[in-house]
Amino acid sequence: MSKKKIPQKNTKRKKKTELVTAVINFFNNNIDKSYNYKQIAADLGIKTQPEKLLLMSILDDLATDAFIIVTDRGKFKSNTRGLFLEGHFERRSNGKNFFVPEDEGENIFVAERNSKHAMNGDKVRIQMLARRKGRDPEGEVIEILERKQTRFVGTLSVQKHFAFLEMDSKILANDIFIPSDKLKDGKSGDKALVEIIEWPEKAKNPIGEVVDILGVSGTNDAEMHAILAEFGLPYKYPEKVEEEANKISDVITEEEIAKREDFRQITTFTIDPRDAKDFDDALSIRKLENGNWEVGVHIADVTHYVEEGSIIDKEGEERATSVYLVDRTIPMLPERLSNGLCSLRPNEEKLCYSAIFEMNDEAKVKKSRIVRTVINSDRRFTYEEAQDIIETGEGDFKEEVLTLDKLAKKLRAKRFEDGAIAFDRQEVRFEIDEKGKPVSVYFKEQKDSNKLIEEFMLLANRTVAEFVGRVPKSKKAKTFVYRVHDLPNPDKMQNLSEFIRRFGYKIKTGGSNTTVSKSINKLLDDVQNKPEENLISTIAIRAMAKAVYTTSNIGHYGLAFDYYTHFTSPIRRYPDMMVHRLLTKYIDGGRSVNKEHCEQECKHCSDMEQLASNAERASIKYKQVEFMSDKIGREFKAIISGLTEWGIYAEIEENKCGGLIPMRELDDDFYEFDEKNYRLKGRRTRREFRLGEEIQIKVVRANLERKQLDFTLVD
Numbered sequence: 001m002s003k004k005k006i007p008q009k010n011t012k013r014k015k016k017t018e019l020v021t022a023v024i025n026f027f028n029n030n031i032d033k034s035y036n037y038k039q040i041a042a043d044l045g046i047k048t049q050p051e052k053l054l055l056m057s058i059l060d061d062l063a064t065d066a067f068i069i070v071t072d073r074g075k076f077k078s079n080t081r082g083l084f085l086e087g088h089f090e091r092r093s094n095g096k097n098f099f100v101p102e103d104e105g106e107n108i109f110v111a112e113r114n115s116k117h118a119m120n121g122d123k124v125r126i127q128m129l130a131r132r133k134g135r136d137p138e139g140e141v142i143e144i145l146e147r148k149q150t151r152f153v154g155t156l157s158v159q160k161h162f163a164f165l166e167m168d169s170k171i172l173a174n175d176i177f178i179p180s181d182k183l184k185d186g187k188s189g190d191k192a193l194v195e196i197i198e199w200p201e202k203a204k205n206p207i208g209e210v211v212d213i214l215g216v217s218g219t220n221d222a223e224m225h226a227i228l229a230e231f232g233l234p235y236k237y238p239e240k241v242e243e244e245a246n247k248i249s250d251v252i253t254e255e256e257i258a259k260r261e262d263f264r265q266i267t268t269f270t271i272d273p274r275d276a277k278d279f280d281d282a283l284s285i286r287k288l289e290n291g292n293w294e295v296g297v298h299i300a301d302v303t304h305y306v307e308e309g310s311i312i313d314k315e316g317e318e319r320a321t322s323v324y325l326v327d328r329t330i331p332m333l334p335e336r337l338s339n340g341l342c343s344l345r346p347n348e349e350k351l352c353y354s355a356i357f358e359m360n361d362e363a364k365v366k367k368s369r370i371v372r373t374v375i376n377s378d379r380r381f382t383y384e385e386a387q388d389i390i391e392t393g394e395g396d397f398k399e400e401v402l403t404l405d406k407l408a409k410k411l412r413a414k415r416f417e418d419g420a421i422a423f424d425r426q427e428v429r430f431e432i433d434e435k436g437k438p439v440s441v442y443f444k445e446q447k448d449s450n451k452l453i454e455e456f457m458l459l460a461n462r463t464v465a466e467f468v469g470r471v472p473k474s475k476k477a478k479t480f481v482y483r484v485h486d487l488p489n490p491d492k493m494q495n496l497s498e499f500i501r502r503f504g505y506k507i508k509t510g511g512s513n514t515t516v517s518k519s520i521n522k523l524l525d526d527v528q529n530k531p532e533e534n535l536i537s538t539i540a541i542r543a544m545a546k547a548v549y550t551t552s553n554i555g556h557y558g559l560a561f562d563y564y565t566h567f568t569s570p571i572r573r574y575p576d577m578m579v580h581r582l583l584t585k586y587i588d589g590g591r592s593v594n595k596e597h598c599e600q601e602c603k604h605c606s607d608m609e610q611l612a613s614n615a616e617r618a619s620i621k622y623k624q625v626e627f628m629s630d631k632i633g634r635e636f637k638a639i640i641s642g643l644t645e646w647g648i649y650a651e652i653e654e655n656k657c658g659g660l661i662p663m664r665e666l667d668d669d670f671y672e673f674d675e676k677n678y679r680l681k682g683r684r685t686r687r688e689f690r691l692g693e694e695i696q697i698k699v700v701r702a703n704l705e706r707k708q709l710d711f712t713l714v715d
Helices: 016-029 037-044 049-064 220-230 239-246 254-258 311-319 335-341 383-392 398-417 448-469 490-501 513-526 533-543 574-587 595-628
Strands: 068-072 075-078 084-090 097-101 108-110 123-129 138-146 151-158 162-167 176-179 190-198 207-216 268-272 281-287 293-300 349-359 365-376 379-382 427-432 438-444 482-484 548-550 635-644 647-652 658-662 671-674 679-682 688-690 694-703 708-714
Touching: 016 037, 016 049, 016 075, 037 049, 049 068, 049 075, 084 138, 108 123, 151 176, 151 207, 151 220, 176 190, 190 220, 207 220, 220 595, 239 311, 239 335, 268 383, 268 448, 281 398, 281 448, 293 365, 293 398, 293 448, 311 574, 311 595, 349 448, 365 448, 379 383, 383 398, 383 448, 398 448, 427 595, 438 595, 448 482, 448 574, 490 533, 513 533, 533 635, 548 595, 574 595, 595 694, 595 708, 635 688, 647 694, 658 694
Parallel strands: 108 138, 176 207, 268 379, 658 708
Antiparallel strands: 068 075, 084 097, 084 123, 097 108, 123 138, 151 162, 151 190, 162 176, 190 207, 268 281, 281 293, 293 349, 349 365, 427 438, 482 548, 635 647, 635 694, 647 658, 671 679, 679 688, 694 708
């Protein structure tokens, strides 16, 4: 007689990997209390004896790994002691977001599901999720402390009842949803600035509203405005501020002239770029009876016209700097001031703040004074016109120009003897047609006429800084705005040394400041006119600290000055206006200003300077891509300028336009990135690609929205 079969329950045992994941998730979701293994087993639905034994083994392993801690006999708790951190959030469109701790510790991965919709640059508090051996650290955002950015630029895609902003920068993983009543009459294809107003916790897309329509995508004005808006920079001037500027009188009274030194009868001229309109510095020169030279560095007296705390001043303070894009200048001050009242135009009486020097033929300063003046410029030179006089010895005011050039060269030689560094890099510039399209590329080079102006501006800036900062040891220096440049980072200098060794160059990374700086200068001389010049100059600059504004003077390493400030460009830099006001206050016997407030102003100015620089680079990159967009399929010689695990960055030799050869284009082998040796190496062929190597490329794509060129390698 056959036995009756009894139906079997589904007793499929959980795999160990599944159970480990389940236990980790349990503790990540229950961080406040302690649990024994029975409670955990019940929550996870573990009933069989083998699974219970496996659970006990996993708990022991996790305790050994410090993922969990034993709080009492047989009880376990998530290990979160001291694992709450504050720092900044870095968002990536691929979901690989990171938390950057304030103490500059290692970056911590934050999955999109654990981001709490934090935005790029937000200051956040995270809780560390327990870390297992062999795994990268991971965290979860528990609080957004400070929003960095809520406005984004992109192109509108308008549907019947709603729209999306498709962003230029791929910072967000998802486009911004815009209800139809928040569109501000925007149409599909419009470039727009959109502000995120809400991001519901369970919503995939943030919700936004249009702040401004910038123009039709692809048009020059729209794209330039988009670059400014992307960096949070203003792209138009407030009408109220313009109106206030228009009320300022242009009359210089006899009473005002009487308060100043009169330089109107002394030979004076400006030397500026050919397209400049804001002439904020002029030079005067005359021979004194004792045989010495009197050289005046005359700077537009902007603070005479701009009252501290006024609507114009507040706007200038907020902007902190003029912004120079490829095809336009976005001024810090209204045009009536920057191009009119304050601009030192020829044959017009102008008010100045001046540093006056008595110098001998060897450019040694015998005396100096800082005074307010009135001038009348005799001539406006372009750099090219002044250079022509220097090279030919002929032209208007040739004796004055040649004398200033001779003195400037001696000042420069002394500066380098003292340890200054010569970073004279080529700058990419474009010839632009009436529609803003780049028609050709040229390179801006520092010639003698540029260096003439530079040396006298440096001398004035240094003299002003010394006037306030250099005091007897028994006295305390008053609060002032300094332009400082710290010593190079030793690790970066070592990396630079290792990098250039591959090209056959050497530098000294130790010894006195002068020894190191002279070694850097020798390197920069050695690479001149070599294919790797631009690359090595760029890497060398990155090894340097960034120059910043601060009230704490540490000197300027790159210029080899113990005291340095910015005094000579108040039309386009707010720190210079701050310096003018402090000078006036201290010359008149005023007390020292509040250091903390001044330091905050300095930091704001440094931050805005960096933003303006980023926007300028973005506009150059856009024009480079636009310039190359009609050269698809053409081949060029290029230099490898960067190597990563996703491809090769290359720079075309003839025009410095850079692009990427994606790894997928290197299809003859599997290439691995060797970061230590700056190379890509093929597994099978052993073929190598190294930084600085000359290659032949073909242009295959030009993506204007992403400001990106794609190349392919030509064998």
